[in-house]
Amino acid sequence: MEEHVHHVEHPDMYDPESSKIGMWLFIFTELLLFGGLFLVYSVYRYMNPDAFHMAAVELNTTIGAFNTVILLVSSMTIAMSTSALQKGQKNLTIGLVVITFLIGIGFLVNKWFEWGVKFDHGIWPGSEHMIENMSQGEILFFGLYFVMTGLHALHIIVGLVVMGFAIRGVANGKVNPDRPSMLENAGLYWHLVDLIWIFLFPLFYLIT
Amino acid sequence: MHTTSAVNGANYLAYQGKYKGLLGWILSTDHKRIGLLYLYSIATMFSIGVLLGLAMKFELLAPGKTIMDAQTYNATFTVHGVIMIFMVVVPGLPAVFGNLMMPIMIGAKDVAFPKLNLLSWYLYVAGVVLVISALIFGNGTPDTGWTFYAPYSFKTGTNLLPAIFGAFVLGFSSILTGLNFLVTIHRLRCPGMKWTKLPLFVWTLYGTAWIQLLATPVVGITLVLVALERLFGVGIFDPALGGDPILYQHLFWIYSHPAVYIMILPAMGAISEIIPTFSQKHIFGYKAIIASTLSIAFVGYLVWGHHMYTAGMSGTAQYYFSLLTFIVAIPSAIKVFNWISTMYKGSINIQTPFYWAVSFIFVFMVGGLSGLVLGALATDIYVHDTAFVVAHFHYIVFGGTGFAFFAAMHYWFPKIYGRMYDKSWANIGWLVFTIGFLALYSPMFYLGMMGMPRRYYDYLPEFHGGNILSTFGSWIMVTGFVIILTNLIRSAKKGEPAEMNPWKSKTLEWTVTSPPPVLNFEIEPVLGEKDGPYNYE
Numbered sequence: 001m002e003e004h005v006h007h008v009e010h011p012d013m014y015d016p017e018s019s020k021i022g023m024w025l026f027i028f029t030e031l032l033l034f035g036g037l038f039l040v041y042s043v044y045r046y047m048n049p050d051a052f053h054m055a056a057v058e059l060n061t062t063i064g065a066f067n068t069v070i071l072l073v074s075s076m077t078i079a080m081s082t083s084a085l086q087k088g089q090k091n092l093t094i095g096l097v098v099i100t101f102l103i104g105i106g107f108l109v110n111k112w113f114e115w116g117v118k119f120d121h122g123i124w125p126g127s128e129h130m131i132e133n134m135s136q137g138e139i140l141f142f143g144l145y146f147v148m149t150g151l152h153a154l155h156i157i158v159g160l161v162v163m164g165f166a167i168r169g170v171a172n173g174k175v176n177p178d179r180p181s182m183l184e185n186a187g188l189y190w191h192l193v194d195l196i197w198i199f200l201f202p203l204f205y206l207i208t
Numbered sequence: 209m210h211t212t213s214a215v216n217g218a219n220y221l222a223y224q225g226k227y228k229g230l231l232g233w234i235l236s237t238d239h240k241r242i243g244l245l246y247l248y249s250i251a252t253m254f255s256i257g258v259l260l261g262l263a264m265k266f267e268l269l270a271p272g273k274t275i276m277d278a279q280t281y282n283a284t285f286t287v288h289g290v291i292m293i294f295m296v297v298v299p300g301l302p303a304v305f306g307n308l309m310m311p312i313m314i315g316a317k318d319v320a321f322p323k324l325n326l327l328s329w330y331l332y333v334a335g336v337v338l339v340i341s342a343l344i345f346g347n348g349t350p351d352t353g354w355t356f357y358a359p360y361s362f363k364t365g366t367n368l369l370p371a372i373f374g375a376f377v378l379g380f381s382s383i384l385t386g387l388n389f390l391v392t393i394h395r396l397r398c399p400g401m402k403w404t405k406l407p408l409f410v411w412t413l414y415g416t417a418w419i420q421l422l423a424t425p426v427v428g429i430t431l432v433l434v435a436l437e438r439l440f441g442v443g444i445f446d447p448a449l450g451g452d453p454i455l456y457q458h459l460f461w462i463y464s465h466p467a468v469y470i471m472i473l474p475a476m477g478a479i480s481e482i483i484p485t486f487s488q489k490h491i492f493g494y495k496a497i498i499a500s501t502l503s504i505a506f507v508g509y510l511v512w513g514h515h516m517y518t519a520g521m522s523g524t525a526q527y528y529f530s531l532l533t534f535i536v537a538i539p540s541a542i543k544v545f546n547w548i549s550t551m552y553k554g555s556i557n558i559q560t561p562f563y564w565a566v567s568f569i570f571v572f573m574v575g576g577l578s579g580l581v582l583g584a585l586a587t588d589i590y591v592h593d594t595a596f597v598v599a600h601f602h603y604i605v606f607g608g609t610g611f612a613f614f615a616a617m618h619y620w621f622p623k624i625y626g627r628m629y630d631k632s633w634a635n636i637g638w639l640v641f642t643i644g645f646l647a648l649y650s651p652m653f654y655l656g657m658m659g660m661p662r663r664y665y666d667y668l669p670e671f672h673g674g675n676i677l678s679t680f681g682s683w684i685m686v687t688g689f690v691i692i693l694t695n696l697i698r699s700a701k702k703g704e705p706a707e708m709n710p711w712k713s714k715t716l717e718w719t720v721t722s723p724p725p726v727l728n729f730e731i732e733p734v735l736g737e738k739d740g741p742y743n744y745e
Contacts, residue, residue, distance in 0.1 A: 018320045018395045025387045029425045036429035036459055040444060043455060126441030136443075136450025143442035143449075147433065 019181035023188050030155075034196055037148050041203060044140045051137020056208040058123075059145070060114060064205040067110050068197065074103035075194040078163075078187045085170065088177050093170050097183070100190065101163045104156055111153050115146075145204055152200060155193045162186045219626065219723040237322035240724060243308030244624070245329050250304060251693075253295040253336065258686060260288040265648070265682040267665050268675045281665030282351035283366070287343060289354025290371060294378045295336055297609045298467060301474035302420075303332070303385055305616050306413045308624060310389065312717040312724060313407045313741075315398025315733040320391040324384055331381035338374030342367045353663065355464070358445035358456035362437040369438060376431045379424045382470070386420030389413055398716075400735030407715045407741040408491065411498050412477025415505035419466045419473075423509070427463030430456065454520055461512035469508040471605055473501060475612030476543055479565050481741075482619050483547045485713040486562040487554030490742045493546040500539030507536045517588050526585055533583035540576055544569060559711065560634040564615030567642050571611060575603030578653065593663075596656025599649045607645065614638070614692065621696065622706030626723040629699035637692035644685025651678045715741045 045052050081096035122129030125146050130139050166186040169175035175182045218224075220240045227235050233245060264284050267274045276284065307325065311318055319325050343349050346367025352360055356375075361368060393414050397406070406414075434456070436442050443449030445456045484491040491497065513521060513529030521529075547569055556562070578600040581587045591597065622628050651674035656662075660671045667675065709718040716733055717724070 015320070015395060018391050021394060022321060022324075022387055022391045025390055025421055029383055029387075029421055032422055033425040033429045036426045036462075039459070040433075040455060043452070044444075044450075047452075048450070124440075125436070125443070131449070139443045140450045143444055143451075147436060147442055147444070151429075151432075 014179060014181075016179075016181050016184075019185060020188075023185040027188060027192050030192055030196075034148075034151070037144070037151070038199070038203075041144050041148070044137070044144065048135075048137025048140060051135045052141050053208055055134075055138040055141035055145075056204060059205050060117070061205045063110050063114050064201055067107050068201045070103050071107055071194050071197050074100045074107075075191055077103070078190050082180065082184055082187050085175070085180050085183055086177055090170060093183070094167055097163055097167050097170070097186075101160060101167070104160050104163070104190075108153060108156055111149065115149075118142075148200055149204070152193070152196055155196070159186075159190050159193050162189055218726060219721065220726050221626070221723050223726045235326075237318070237326050238726065239307050239311050239318050239322065239325060240624075242325050242329055243304055243306075246299060246303040246307060246332070249329075249332065249336070250296055250299060253291050255693075257288055257291040257296060258689065260284050260291070262682055262686055264288065265679045268667065269679045270675075271667055271669055271672060273665070276665065278665050279348075279351060282353075282663070283349035285663060286350050286353050290339055290350075290375065293354050293467075294375050295332075295339070297471040297605055298378070298382055299332060299385070300471065300609055300613055301478060301616060302389065302413055302416055302470075303328075304613075305409070305478065305620060306385070306389060306474065309620060309717050310410055310413055311392065311396070312720065312728050313410050313715050314393065314396060315401055315716050315729065315735070316392065316396035317727050317729070319388050320395055321388050325388055328381045328384040328388070331377055331384065335374045335376075335378035335381060338370045338377060342370035342374065346370075355460060356431070356434055357460075358434060358437070358451075358453040359447065361434050362441075362446065369435060372431045372435050372438075376428055376435075379428050379431075382420050383424045386417035386424075389417040390421065393417075398733050398735065400739070402735075404495070405735060405740050408480035408494070408497055408501075409474070409477035412473040412480070412501050415501045416470050416473045419470050419505050419508065423463045423466035423470075426459060427467075430459040430463070433459075454516070457516050457519055458512070461515045462509075465512040465515065466505075466508045468605065469504055471609045473504060475568070475609045476501070476540075478612045478616040478619070479547060479568055480543070481713075481715065482561045482565040482615055483550050484554075484742045484744070485619070485711050486557045486559060486565070487551045488557060488712065488744050489550060489554035490744055491546070492549035492552075493542070494742065496542055497546055500542045504536060504539045507532060507539075511536055514583050514588075517585060518592050530583060530585050534580065537576060537580060537583070540572075544573060557711070559618075560629075560631055560638060561615050561619035561711075563635060563638045564611055564618060567638070568608065568611040568615060571603050571607030571645070575600055575607050578603065591656050593661055594656035595652040595660045595662050598662045599652035599656060602649045602652075607649070614641075617696065619711070620717075621699070622710050623717055623722050623724070625700045625703070626706055626721075627699055627701075627703030628706045628710065629695050629703055633691060633695040637688050637695060639688075640691060641685055641688025644681050644683070644688050647681025648678055648685050649681070651675070651681070714743055 077096045078100040081093045081100070084092040084096060118124065123142055124130075125143055130142065134142075163186050166175060166183045169182050220238055223238075225232055225236065233241055236242070263275065264281065267276050267281055267284075307319070348366040350364070350366050350368045350371045352364055352366075352368060356368070356372060361372075393406070393410060433442070433444050437445055441449065443451045445451045445453050447453060480491060480497055511529060511532045513525055514533045517526055517529075547565075578596070581591060582597065582600060618629070618634055655671050655674040655678075658671065658674075660667055660674075706722045708720070708722055711718070719733065720728060
């Protein structure tokens with residue numbers, strides 16, 4: 001009887017289509033969240049073209065490019081994990097998500113060093129060095145740089161947490177070929193994180 | 209098997225699940241229970257907001273300091289605004305009646321993501337706690353106004369950070385509710401419930417959900433930027449560091465203008481349920497109402513600049529924003545004509561919800577037409593930042609959303625609680641409330657035209673008369689509110705048992721028992737060709 005009462009309270013409403021629509025809608029909100037920042041970026045770039053040019057030179061294109069490549073690879077591995085799950089290859093699925101997870105960590109480590117170098121040069125939001133030595137446009141550039149890459153890094157961390165749950169789900173069988181939504185949504189989210197970086201990279205590192 | 213039917217037959221209020229007492233509510237994923245959680249939280253916040261408004265009106269009873277100084281007055285209107293906007297009218301109808309009724313109206317057992325639904329309520333409560341903590345801790349209550357305009361929002365010494373963060377969390381709650389409703393309406397309609405048979409309240413929730421989803425993130429990131437500005441001084445909105453405070457206003461209103469449609473669309477939806485029910489007639493222009501709902505949702509995105517005519521904007525931009533503002537008024541007018549045409553030659557059954565709905569149309573029209581005065585460039589310069597704006601805003605948001613909320617409350621009350629309220633007290637409450645409302649806000653139109661600025665605790669002696677009337681009005685209105693509240697609370701416990709369909713309505717929620725069973729329907733409903741939400745004989 002206990003079982004039955006439980007059942008009445010939570011009717012099983014699993015519907016892969018609903019999960020997918022829900023995730024896409026959530027992705028729209030994320031795009032608009034970053035959209036606000038891209039809007040601010042374009043306004044200030046338009047107002048301070050020279051300063052944005054000068055400031056962008058200071059960013060390390062090599063680390064940026066390396067991070068772009070590994071993030072693209074990680075998007076591939078998580079897409080492969082979804083296919084592996086469909087084929088019922090449980091261990092391969094877990095392996096591929098773990099690889100994606102590790103690449104995400106690697107991205108954050110690179111970011112850590114990149115930001116660290118900036119801090120060593122006295123560049124952080126509100127630092128005296130910036131206020132004394134930089135033009136207003138450059139201050140804005142670095143302000144946006146830290147806010148946008150910071151918010152992106154936060155999304156990487158959220159993505160890692162979601163992947164953690166996906167790994168556990170696949171391992172204990174709750175995420176399986178019949179109920180793949182959790183992993184698929186983790187993949188969709190990770191692609192979003194990747195996609196935003198694809199825009200951040202040229203805007204900050206390449207357009208100098 | 210015997211237990212099964214007993215459990216299925218139990219109504220959602222009496223149902224005893226895995227948890228008892230309070231836990232049975234705050235851990236329940238039943239959309240109806242979550243709707244009631246929202247109702248009680250929002251009613252509590254509304255009452256606090258009303259008390260703050262009452263205090264402001266009392267301050268304005270006489271020129272000079274009456275009960276509070278300028279700083280306290282600034283803090284009071286800030287907190288009044290934050291509570292009323294982010295905690296009452298934005299979640300208002302969707303979170304309460306959307307949750308309580310929408311799944312039943314489309315013939316579903318629950319929303320698409322019941323756990324996410326409960327999470328939305330938790331986020332709502334977390335947002336409320338954060339904002340309240342800003343009032344209690346730190347160096348003084350926020351005093352920026354609910355708009356958090358830069359650069360003052362990062363220059364003020366008051367404890368703004370928790371309030372901003374709270375507003376962000378409340379926005380997140382709103383986004384998740386919108387997402388949940390969109391998926392629910394797309395996926396969980398019962399067989400035969402085609403898009404053209406969807407009750408109009410559901411349609412307006414659908415349009416609202418899109419706005420919640422696509423506009424809220426923009427204000428989310430804007431509030432994050434203000435918080436970062438306060439914490440680190442990134443410079444994005446700080447003119448001293450090259451930032452542009454007007455950009456803040458643009459980003460803020462890109463959300464906050466569509467947000468007024470989050471407030472008003474579901475209100476229009478509820479009215480579109482009530483008018484045909486009590487006219488006992490098919491709604492006039494069903495498809496026109498849907499089209500106007502969707503076009504309001506869409507055009508509403510593009511009019512934010514009309515909040516900023518005097519803030520510094522190119523003449524060309526002003527013309528476009530003004531033109532679009534006039535265009536967005538058209539679909540609202542279409543709805544008004546449709547409601548009135550629905551009543552024409554109907555067999556009108558005058559009951560409390562109908563009184564509320566008709567008075568809604570009146571105050572909404574006054575609010576809407578005065579909005580055109582503000583939407584036109586030349587007249588806006590004259591009345592900008594005066595009491596006229598406050599009057600217009602309260603006619604629309606309080607007169608619109610608030611009246612529709614009370615209309616919906618009196619309409620669905622017998623379904624929600626399975627009991628009927630005392631109708632004569634409900635009518636008296638409506639009358640007193642409406643008289644108070646008109647006395648409270650109408651003088652503000654006049655005061656604004658005469659040049660009384662808003663957001664001051666003091667005013668010139670010549671504005672005394674209008675302010676006395678307005679303050680008296682606030683007392684009458686609160687008396688009405690107390691009558692309404694007392695009647696509803698008493699009736700929820702002791703009212704006469706209600707029938708299944710006391711208003712002879714045609715939508716699905718009236719085909720189940722009052723209060724509805726836990727899973728809404730014993731058998732999944734199927735809509736035939738001739739069935740429909742407004743098919744009256």
